[in-house]
Amino acid sequence: MVNAHFLNPIQEGIKENILDRIGNTPMLNFKLPDNDKVNLYAKLEGMNPTGSIKARPARYILGRAFDEGIIKPGDAVIESSSGNFGLALAAYCKKMGFHFICVADPYISEYNRQLILYYGAEIIMVDTPDEGGGYLLNRVRKIKELLVERKDLYWINQYANKWNAETYYCTLGQEISNEVEHLDYAFIGVSSGGTITGLSKKLRERYPGIRIVAVDAIGSKIFGMPPQKRNIPGIGSSMRPEILNDAHIDEAVHISELETIESCLSLLRDHYLFLGGSSGTAYAGVHEYFKQNPPIGEVNALLIFPDGGEKYFDTIYNATWRQKITGISIL
Ligand SMILES: Cc1ncc(COP(=O)(O)O)c(C=O)c1O
Structure with a gap:
């Protein structure tokens, strides 16, 4: 018997313990700065207890x-x-x-x-x-x-556990379905594959014409790219996760660490959003995708921002580290 308590998708109201207040995270709506036909909906998952979507x-x-x-x-x-x-x-x-x-x-x-x-x-x-x-x-x-x-x-075995994907179908996917009337695209970062597998299934049911774009790091093996050393945690993997077999993915974009870093800095400067590496990767993925595929009319695109910037203060938000990793000075 499944205890309904754990399946309750949205935890609202006053709680005794912060760990009982998962989800119902803020959703922002803003235009993509260099293309005002792209209307972005960004879900701030770093506002969850312990600071991330996880x-x-x-x-x-x-x-x-x-x-x-x-x-x-x-x-x-x-x-x-x-x-x-x-x-x-x-x-x-x-x-x-x-x-x-x-x-x-x-x-x-x-x-x-x-x-x-x-x-x-x-x-x-x-x-x-x-x-x-x-x-x-x-x-x-x-x-x-x-x-x-x-x-x-x-x-737990997150790479193969069907409950990992089911989490996002029942919780995050349900929240987004309640919050946004229409979506044309979703840009979702991939590591274990749990988020994209569960969320893509829910989004397809709710918005049948939606295109699901997986965002991955250059050097990750998930979509068959040659492996390469990766310095930013949270996104990518050195193997293809088994649960991805059930994901609805239309295409994948691969983003460099330089693009990830620049996107994190622009989210901070332009939108006051202090976010983790995979959020920058997803944001760079949106720019890259619409540069290659300019939209004809207005489109609504969902973005998941999985964690906050605190854990990356000594890396992405540190000029010396940035220079060491990219070989160039990024201010
Ligand atoms: C910061 C961050 N972004 C993205 C992801 C990818 O999510 P998933 O493992 O569900 O594919 C993770 C997973 O650990 C993460 O920690």
């Missing part, structure tokens, strides 16, 4: 696993993440009474590492690079080893 799947998946009798308070939950999902799972596991083991790698930021530990989780570091030059494959191997040794672990 509060949604963390709570939803734990809730579903609890309702289905897969986990009970006192059990241990494991997941591979160095970023927002690790942070969100650490907070929701603590609140719901599960022990969380976060399998991370040396790319984890000090910000995330400290917060995950404050939320009482355990961090297992994997510091041997895999054959692809990253750590993801070795992080997953480490989890598989632990699952053989310990029978009490529940592996």
Whole structure:
């Protein structure tokens, strides 16, 4: 039996605990600065508890696993993440009474590492690079080893867990459907594929003619691009996630780190929006797409902005880091 509490898409009203106030995030509406035919609707997902869109799947998946009798308070939950999902799972596991083991790698930021530990989780570091030059494959191997040794672990496995996508169908997709009367396009960043898989299904039902544009980083292997070192977390992956098989995607655009950085800075300067890297990538994706495909009449385009800029203060918002990564001075 599914506990309706976890399926309630929109959590409104006064709450005792901030973790119970997921969703119902602000929606902004503004014109694309260099093309006033493009009417943008931007959903600010960094306003969720723990500062990102990942509060949604963390709570939803734990809730579903609890309702289905897969986990009970006192059990241990494991997941591979160095970023927002690790942070969100650490907070929701603590609140719901599960022990969380976060399998991370040396790319984890000090910000995330400290917060995950404050939320009482355990961090297992994997510091041997895999054959692809990253750590993801070795992080997953480490989890598989632990699952053989310990029978009490529940592996979330965001890349293949259907509840990851279902989260966005039931929550974010429902909210947007209530808020916006008509949409022609949606630009959605991809990493585990949960957001685009669940959201694209809901958006297609609600706005049948909508075009879904996946936004990915250059060097990510999700859509078959040759791998390349990527420095901005949150977007892209070194493998194609299994849940993407159920996504409705019309096309994909690939964005460079330079374009991501410039877009983050322009969102800050022109719109007072202090946002994370993947938001800049999505915004750059909209510019790139409409440069290649100029709209004939007015169009409405949805953008998802997954997190805020705080975690990127020492990188995207730091001139020295920008120069080191791009080789040019971006002020
Ligand atoms: C900042 C940020 N943007 C975008 C995404 C991509 O979302 P998804 O994993 O649902 O594809 C993530 C996922 O971790 C993220 O942390």
